[in-house]
Amino acid sequence: MLIIGRKPTYYKEKRRNLIFTTKENGLEGNADKTKYMEMSRNQNAGRSHSIKIDNSSFARVEKFKYLGTTLTYQNSIQEEIKNRLKSRNACCHSVQNLLSSSWLSKNVKIKIYRTIILPVVLCGCETWSLTLREERTLRFLRIGC
Numbered sequence: 001m002l003i004i005g006r007k008p009t010y011y012k013e014k015r016r017n018l019i020f021t022t023k024e025n026g027l028e029g030n031a032d033k034t035k036y037m038e039m040s041r042n043q044n045a046g047r048s049h050s051i052k053i054d055n056s057s058f059a060r061v062e063k064f065k066y067l068g069t070t071l072t073y074q075n076s077i078q079e080e081i082k083n084r085l086k087s088r089n090a091c092c093h094s095v096q097n098l099l100s101s102s103w104l105s106k107n108v109k110i111k112i113y114r115t116i117i118l119p120v121v122l123c124g125c126e127t128w129s130l131t132l133r134e135e136r137t138l139r140f141l142r143i144g145c
Contacts, residue, residue: 034058035058038073039073
């Protein structure tokens with residue numbers, strides 16, 4: 001379990017609410033698996049240390065994978081873009097025989113690229129906050145494998 005916020009008071013409040021809600025429903029949270037991440041563009045925000053809440057200590061993490069997307073403490077999407085581009089390269093390699101085939105028309109190859117490769121890179125990108133540099137990196141995806 002990961003608690004994300006900007007201030008330690010927020011973590012404490014959310015952790016207490018979580019404990020109350022889980023006990024109310026007959027569940028028990030695992031304190032050893034609970035981490036927290038302070039999201040801030042401040043360079044000092046990611047310094048690792050733990051926080052103590054109600055006799056439990058929680059470690060701070062600098063990055064966390066949630067629903068297939070890597071979240072970082074600086075709310076930067078650069079690492080996620082790098083991971084997506086690696087996945088794109090793997091996809092390109094897996095369909096390379098199709099894309100280099102002389103039996104398929106250019107239109108079919110474009111459809112393969114748009115239906116197999118682009119979704120791997122762009123899934124969930126609607127929620128990304130991009131810098132101009134990151135935007136330029138993604139614009140070059142239109143260039144083939």
